[in-house]
Amino acid sequence: MKARVIYNPTSGKELLKKNLPDILDILENAGYEASAFATKPEPDSAEKEARRAALAGFDLIVAAGGDGTINQVVNGIAPLENRPKMGIIPGGTTNDYARALKVPRDNILNAARVIAKGQTVKMDIGKANDTYFINIGAGGYLTELTYEVPSQLKSVFGYLAYLVKGAEMLPRVKPINMRLVYDDGEYEGKASMFFLGLTNSVGGFETIAPNAQLDDGKFSLIVVKTANMLEIMHLIALMLNGGRHVNDSRILYTKTSKLYAEALDEDVRMMINLDGEYGGDAPMTFQNLHQHIEMFADVDAIPDEAVTGEVEELKEASDAFIKEVEHLTDEDIDGDGHIS
Numbered sequence: 001m002k003a004r005v006i007y008n009p010t011s012g013k014e015l016l017k018k019n020l021p022d023i024l025d026i027l028e029n030a031g032y033e034a035s036a037f038a039t040k041p042e043p044d045s046a047e048k049e050a051r052r053a054a055l056a057g058f059d060l061i062v063a064a065g066g067d068g069t070i071n072q073v074v075n076g077i078a079p080l081e082n083r084p085k086m087g088i089i090p091g092g093t094t095n096d097y098a099r100a101l102k103v104p105r106d107n108i109l110n111a112a113r114v115i116a117k118g119q120t121v122k123m124d125i126g127k128a129n130d131t132y133f134i135n136i137g138a139g140g141y142l143t144e145l146t147y148e149v150p151s152q153l154k155s156v157f158g159y160l161a162y163l164v165k166g167a168e169m170l171p172r173v174k175p176i177n178m179r180l181v182y183d184d185g186e187y188e189g190k191a192s193m194f195f196l197g198l199t200n201s202v203g204g205f206e207t208i209a210p211n212a213q214l215d216d217g218k219f220s221l222i223v224v225k226t227a228n229m230l231e232i233m234h235l236i237a238l239m240l241n242g243g244r245h246v247n248d249s250r251i252l253y254t255k256t257s258k259l260y261a262e263a264l265d266e267d268v269r270m271m272i273n274l275d276g277e278y279g280g281d282a283p284m285t286f287q288n289l290h291q292h293i294e295m296f297a298d299v300d301a302i303p304d305e306a307v308t309g310e311v312e313e314l315k316e317a318s319d320a321f322i323k324e325v326e327h328l329t330d331e332d333i334d335g336d337g338h339i340s
């Protein structure tokens with residue numbers, strides 16, 4: 001068996017680069033003939049190498065880097081008939097995908113050992129027109145704001161802090177009149193965002209799409225129907241507080257295997273966000289590719305206590321946010337939607 005490790009030499013304080021010989025060693029001991037490729041600064045470097053290696057007959061491709069590197073490797077192999085298995089070694093800042101697969105995020109070599117252990121999950125992958133995504137497809141004004149958030153804040157955690165602080169952005173949160181066609185129905189009307197999730201791990205939080213299954217062929221679809229900033233803040237607080245937003249009447253929450261999304265007003269553009277990056281404009285058709293790529297995962301691991309400090313840090317941020325929002329009333333929001 002042959003394994004290709006595609007690693008981002010710049011990610012995670014160059015720790016991947018430093019640990020590369022040991023990573024290759026773990027794979028060799030697990031029975032692979034292992035080699036490595038360092039990604040280049042060009043945006044599709046990992047994608048091209050993944051495609052090349054798959055066509056050259058590699059049995060395993062290990063994506064070592066942040067979620068961006070994993071996304072690219074998936075884009076390289078997803079269109080192929082014969083797809084190699086994938087392993088992931090997290091080296092980014094948020095590492096949502098590793099969290100979903102219960103791959104350790106605090107120890108690179110332990111992550112490599114998950115591959116050696118041999119357990120896999122056949123993961124669902126998203127396809128948006130011709131681009132593949134691993135975790136999130138979304139659209140609407142609320143998601144468009146994320147492009148303007150400084151990149152180190154591109155986690156939900158940072159985004160929340162930004163929403164609370166950056167009140168000057170808020171008047172621009174206006175709903176888009178959209179049509180969304182999903183398995184069990186159709187939504188036509190205003191919404192400030194729609195969100196399709198493949199895992200329950202988004203920006204470090206596990207409560208956005210609380211019941212996501214990794215291999216059931218379904219996205220979790222969440223539509224935020226209100227554009228009232230106060231209501232949105234309260235919904236976020238409910239979300240942080242145990243995922244209770246999904247039962248709220250201002251949210252549409254369902255499972256679907258596909259989605260068609262378009263903006264209904266001619267002069268309105270709806271940008272689509274795929275795994276945190278701009279991925280083209282609606283109209284767009286999203287499809288869930290059921291169990292499309294087999295990935296190594298630590299199936300029996302106890303979820304998530306691995307990363308010391310992180311859980312507490314997120315809990316603190318959530319509690320601070322909830323506290324901040326609890327006392328807000330309509331009187332705190334002026335005519336433009338500003339928090340005054």
Ligand SMILES: Nc1ncnc2c1ncn2[C@@H]1O[C@H](COP(=O)(O)OP(=O)(O)OP(=O)(O)O)[C@@H](O)[C@H]1O
Nearest residue numbers: 008011039040041043065066067068069092093094
């Ligand atoms: N050799 C390189 N030099 C500079 N940039 C690179 C190189 N290889 C890859 N990149 C860039 O790194 C980005 C992908 O980063 P990746 O997702 O692996 O890590 P990250 O950004 O640290 O992760 P996260 O998104 O979790 O913070 C891409 O924009 C890619 O072009």
